[in-house]
Amino acid sequence: MVSFIDVVRGMDHDALARLFHARPDVASPSPGTLTSLAARVTSPGSIRLCLSTLSRPYLDVLEAVAILQSLHVSTDDDTIAHALDSHDVIGPRGPLTLRTLLDTLDALALTYPHNARGERRLAPGVADALGPFPAGFGPAAPEGYSGPTTKNDLISALSPAVQDDALTVITTLTWGPPIARVPRDLMTRTTLTPTHAALRELVACGALLTPEPGTVVLVRDLAFALRDHRTHRGLTPWPAHASSSLTPHPHTPAVTAPHTALTCATHALDTIRHLEHLLTELAHRPAATVRSGALAARELKRLSEALAQPPVTIARLLEVGYAARLLRRDDNEPHDIRPTLAAKSWLGHDTPTRFAELVTWWLASSRTTWTMIDDDGKVTSVVDPTRHDPWVSTTKQHLLTVMDAAGNGATRGLVDACLTWCTPRHTAPSDIITGILDEARFLGVVTDHVLLPGLAEHGPAQALTDALPQPVTQCIIQGDLTVLVPGLPDPSLDDLLTACADIDSRANATTGRFTSESIARAFDRGWSSESLLAQLTQVSVTGIPQPLDYLVRDVARRHGSIRVGGLASYVRLADDALVAAVRASPALRTAGLFELAPRVLGSALPVAHLVGSLRDAGFSVVVEDHAGAIVVADDVPVRGFIPVRAVARRGEAPEGLHGVGSEPVAAVAWAPVTEITDGQVEQHTQLARAVRAAEDASLSHGYGDSPRPEDQEGPGVSSESSSDPVDGNTGGGRSPHAHGRDGTKHLHEGAAVVGDHVLRLRDAIDSGMNVDIDLVDSHGQITTRTVRPLTLDSGRLRVLDPARDVELIIAVHRIVHVQETS
Template sequence: MSGSTLAEWLRALDDRALVALLRARPDLATPPPADTTVLATRIGSRASVSRACEDLDTLTLTVLEALLVLDADLAPVGRDALAALFPVDITGALETLRGRVLLWGDDHLSTPPATRDAVNPFPCGLGRSVPRLAGVDLADLAGLGDDELRVLETLAAGPPVGQTRDAAHVVALDDATSPIQKLLARGLLVRRDAMTVELPREVGLAVRGDRPLGAVPTAEPPLPTRALDPVAVDSTGGGAALELCRHVDALLTAWSEEPPTVLRSGGVGVRDLRKLAKDLKADETRAALLVELVVNAGLVADSEGAEPEWVPTTQADAWSTASPEQRWATLALAWVDLPRLPGLIGRRDERDRLLNPLAPELNRPGAPRDRRRVLDALALPAPGTAVPDVDAFAALLAWRAPRRGGRLRDELVRWTLEEGTAVGVIALDALTSQGRTLLVEGTAPAAKRLADVLPAPVDHVLVQADLTVVAPGRLDPDLADEIALVADVESAGGATVYRVTEDSVRRAFDAGRTAADLHELFTSRSRTPVPQSLTYLVDDAARKHGRLRGGAAGSFLRCDDPVLVAEVLAHHAADALGLRRIAPSVLVSPLPLGDVLDGLRAAGFAPAAEGPDGRVLDLRTPGRRIASRGRRRPVPPATPSDEQLGELVRLLRAGDRAATTSGGARIAVPGHLGAGPSATLDLLQRAARDGLDVLVDFVDGHGTAARRVITPRYVGGGVLEGVDVSYGEVRRFPLHRITSAALVQDS
């Protein structure tokens, strides 16, 4: 199966091979090519060749470059001549290239002319050919000095170009003083411009000797791995997932109360990031990743007001009430699909500007694809297989697809592993089971898998004598809410440690809890005896709390103890709060009640707010919310089925037949072309009369251009009625929607 041109070779392929080609290079099918000649033109375009090379491994790419060394883009080269350049069998690489039509032919191989520009202008590190040097060999280099030989060896190793001031002027050999000038005078180097010299291909091959392509990487680099217990990997990832949810919940709470402003250039400022990291008790790298996740998940958005802020959305409330495994799945998918590079945060751009979280400069549409490529590679070994050597892993991925990732290729691998560990998709350098499920099946099955991994919630705590409360596992939701209200997290992990303080107890009182409620909580839920120090702390805080009662006047304060009222009035804070006595036990202020209570607390008092019925009110603000804008997930391109590609191939064949049918030239319909409509009508009527197939281009009712092979049965009344050859169905086409027609067989 060979042909003098690419189009001829394509026509000789069977339909299955063409379907495989269109699947491997989907850009060739959009829009559908009219015939094989059009397909051949697209195959040879520089952009299409470049895209087709992106997933080639290093050996296959080297084979393609070797074809360019042999000038296969100019004339066919023998397969044996190519194979002689490699120390291993390259049959598999040739089949891969042939399947993508980056080469064609059997014994004599050709590659598209645009390949040199699309792949490498210096294939295999060799310069351009200088035909007059075709006979050069090592014997011609024997009289060179050591300095000259070192220059040739350096350039022969690649790249074959170098920058030097010695190229400014070409001098005779007798006048040459430097190795570069001597080599230029001998014709062994070529001057490209005043600062650039290039080693001709022929000289480079002579210097390389019996290794014309240099060091050919023939196999994947080794990847050290370590076998771990999959259960340990999954449980460690589960702990990271819970920690992720806890930090995101704290972030939403903090930004509900005090949203950070949106920088003029976009993003979150350094001060706000540092404050968030301090509030979360995390490092700034983790805080920055969390910021990126909550925005991509739709939990936080730009308020887009006159003074825009980053504010939690109404979707954050739904997320907060979901189960831990569902919360994690939402965040994990937001990370996998994140079209940005959080790893760049903290670096500087080309203008020396600091890159902040949510800055537009972090946008990378290809980031989800590159991230999944790393995760898919981690998923190949058996569950529990760890990859501890990041550099070796990056080298392996670089061998498999050296043209992927650009200049950040290796760093993308490191960032993915670090971020995946923080998110809980990766643990102990291995992909977790819930991470595998997320990649293949989606969020719901991944959440279920995580739920199986997580230990059952516990319904008790351990109260310690030092006023700490230890949660020996994941607390059930109701208990977790109560403990979080009365204590602050001191450390998190497999067992979370809370600390009870006077402020935390007062927070519980402000929320409406009583001392009896707290005593009951600790007595009933603690598996250890409640220490007296905790009982005293609660009772002491209760005695102070609520002795002063505030209401709206602006606001008022009341107290049954006139001595305490007098103490408040005598304090210097009373003037700042505008307090005045209106009764022996009542003070009023023009300020809002919240401001008065905060001022008194700062002065060392412990007031509480009360409602009309005298009960304690919780004045904590629920936090700001803005309308959810939905999650901006990238929409992957639709993957055509084999049936759809098969139909496209059938239309391609029909286009070829139309081009070779006598009298089958395409006739366009638009009326401004003169006889177009009448000529088309004549062609369709002739086809209906003689039972001929017609290739019809038309626009459907949605305005979409399409193409079908039709056997006309009736033409008239402004309608073409015929059998769709591909589906065997009778269809009707308004003639005014047909844009062109051509016979696909002779009568």
């Protein structure tokens, strides 16, 4: 037979590298030896974390092996296949064979080959992590059990009067859940219903166990026989495959890929356009924050009015900008929310690239933005720094990949079922999925629970490019001063209409209206009446209607009758000679100085920039406030764009998702062991070699075999002890094997010994057998006890001492040797 530690020690570098990649928690910090690695792999926390990433078929296989192993039935491949009643199952990417499932579980170190007959066993600790009722089975029969183990035995043990009712109860419990609530006085009450009478006989004959008063549970051995020696009714298939065979409701509208693509593209364009306007608004007038860092309520109202959008939309835009590093809170006073330098670059990109960057950073973001909107639709604490959780990013990617695999026509119920199939032991609550879907719909990533076509295959930039219809370069201007673009406007046409018309709607067609205010807005941007009419004439298929011509010329006649100039700073000088020197300085030609009054010059440069220019030109400068008091020039605030804080990979887009506009969104691995990149191969291989070398060194010194303490030389080793070494809170005793004979510590060797003890204890817990353990007390003396390990967690071992029939708690660091009872 092969033990689990032997399997771990026999792994080659490739197998260890794949294990480190699939279960990164066991690779950090680096394990000292393979023995300590095996102990880490079988720790309850690591096993629970690994099980939380497994899809339903993998858990089905583990439960089947656990049941067969507990009943001492063969666990070869054929027996496992019979227990599962299946050799393969339909997954989201095609069929998954039982061989693939078993090989993957071996690679994850959750199962391992046990002997030459091809039988498998669960790694220590896995059976306990699966829970008390794996596959709907109750506990195994206790020692000395003499109750029925087959259906014939059960019928023989029951009286004819209750057989029908008893079989009905047993049938209900056979496929789980195996536990039921019954009256606490079931065995003593005088008046019984037929069902209660059947339950009493089932308990009396041993078919049902009573773990506590008022509870009965079906014994595992009998349930296995009643299931015809099966643990499952087949492996659980991918829910979308099962639903695809159903006939859709005749009144359910068909969701086509072109419709989905167009709807997603419309949402994406709206978000990008509104975010551009928000960045422009915040560049001119940053938004104030409260002490907690969240946006002030009055600022949310101001931005909502400025952009003519509801507060919910403004809040989502701010969160999207934060996630994409386009906005952040200034580190300097007054801590306003401002655009970053990355926003400048983003504004210069084309629409697909902008969309790709937003999707990239949204997927990487861990912010729980849906929590800022309450049940009544009221927005509170926008961009609150505390609204984040580390698991949000993984949930987003998982959700989008599941939706891609579910295909068109997916419903919310189907999406939830697919998510549960992928990670049954770690499924996000419904409100979280709803919040993420709302965010994805706002970005244009999904619509009607269907993913943007091409997003997973080609990436967001190409997907949006394919979704956008052919741009329209001309419009229809009508006599009632309305304008219509029958389709998606070309960027130049869109800029023109945005500048001179009020846009009413943007969907399959763009509609707008020319007003005096919209025409004046175009003149404010530098247009003249002639240039504006010429541009509109080029793009209009109906020419320029007379009402529009009159409107443009009338607004142009009145526009600019009152003019206002800006003054960013001024210079006050002591005498006329200094004025002449400043105006004649070649270094100040770009400062744009002009005379406001005698010995007073004005400039369009900000104060800080003008002070720097004057000092560079060799003049002594001080800064004064509006009252003439001198202030420190370095304290003058500089408005505008601010630097971006470094995040993942020092400011680069997070890898593992997709590159901007090129690489596809990374799919969630349907098999837990995914492909390893070249860089990961090198990193994990180096770690595997280091652990292997440490293990070889440990074995060469004889520590890997964990010799018994009485075979060691040195003082303080005795087979008897006058004190009880069970209490782990006293000081002193450490395992003598953690030190060499010269008193020097050998950390790797000590870890190997402790790891070997832990593995043997977990084997004993799974098998329910007794072991002999040697314990060191606070005086360094050793005593041997025969115990039955029950649980092992957090450095504490709970055991049953059969000799005294008491339970004890033992500190693991006091155990120096473990071996099976002979």
